Amino acid sequence: MSRKALLMEMFQAMHEALGPSGWWPAETSFEVCLGALLTQNTNWSNVEKAIQGLKEKDLLHPQPLLSLPDEILAELIRPVGYFRVKADRVKSFLSFLQVEVGFDLDLFMDYPMVTLRDKLLSVRGIGPETADSMLLYAFHRPSFVVDAYTARILQRHLLIAEDTDYHEMRSFFMDVLSEDVKLYNEYHALLVRVGKHWCKKKKGLCQTCPLGPLLERTI
DNA sequence: CACCAGGCAAGTA
């Protein structure tokens, strides 16, 4: 079976088992970007607390956030963990927004995908996964997102080597799948959801994993 | 109690 056929069957199996994901859970593209920064190596439920707190204070906008002193911003996002580091990263991103588009995120819609990706990656605190999350879920570009669950699932099923880096994994999907924003959106979301329930770090437990029967490999 | 969560950058040799 071709890699494309395999990846499409994996998608279908996950989608049939779990249904649509409805990602990214946010009201604005800015909220998506902020969430992408705050959820780095952090449980999403912690991020929800912080976002909700900001929302109640009507601070979920770039300009007001940039005006906040660093310590205040850090306290506001305390629930996400790494709050001092992340406050700094949020500020870096906000400064980038000011300089690049004058806080008007709609202007990014005119940027070529690769151009925008490179600019995002140049911001302190935005690595490949965060950049691709913003591209896909905030700016609706066909940029496949790879995360720890993606790597774990591919590795457990022996589809890639253990030392495969981010770019290689991204290409593993993008080289064969069509540039389809809706497909990439749902595919990544499903991988995360499957990973959370069936592909834990220490134990495999894949007895009932939707991918188990398809890949005939359960570790 | 230990372990993990939708990473990234800086430091070291």
Added chain:
DNA sequence: TACTTGCATGGT
């Protein structure tokens, strides 16, 4: 270049 380490709250 190739490993380490720091960052930190909240849930299981």
